Amino acid sequence: MMLIEETGVADTTLPVDVFKAHLRMGSGFGNETLQDEVLVSFLRAAVAAVEARTGKALIRRSFSWSLSSWRDECAQHFPIAPVHSVDSVTIKSADGVETLVDVQMYWLDRDMQRPALRTTGAALVSIPRFGMVTIGFEAGLGSDWSQVPADLQQAVFLLAAHYYEFRHETTLSDGCMPFGVSSLIERYRPMRLGMGIGG
Secondary structure (H helix, E strand, O other), X not given: OEEEEOOOOOHHHOOHHHHHHHHHHHHOOOOOOOOHHHHHHHHHHHHHHHHHHHOEOOEOEEEEEEEOOOOOOOEEEOOXXXXXXXXXXXXXXXXXXXXXXXXXHEEEEOOOOOOEEEEOOOOOOXXXXXXXXXXXXXXXXXXOHHHOOHHHHHHHHHHHXXXXXXXXXXXXXXXXXXXXXXXXXXXXXXXXXXXXXOO
């Protein structure tokens, strides 16, 4: 499985000025613009971390997702949510021939937690041996930062501030997530159904 972000989050979409205000309140950060590039990198890192923990794309953008097989022949759950549209489903054979799947053969189940590509027939289109399917789709909670839920905005600010405060530390463990951030994102994390159920 390979998930590729086709359109990234533009620097202008990231709330650098709001983050500066957050830092001034928390650590006496000044008004200078010299560190804008560094602050953008901390915001990007925090957004990526929150997205990874929640399975939610914060800013709406395009992705392509390639699979060598379906986990379930009737439905394939997406690795990120919420999915707004499926732009294309393309089958690629072992010899590189690509075939665009008719949109009448599938539909998007827009579940907030576990969106899925579902068949309109008996099964999803067959993937040839040594071939793959690539799904182009658009996902994200908001088209811009103002549409991201307030608790997730705060989680990003807290985590980015944490990265800023400890920017010279080399001993922080990988995946460090402050408690306040964990509390804010908890309700967005995917449910674990257990007993082998899932997609």
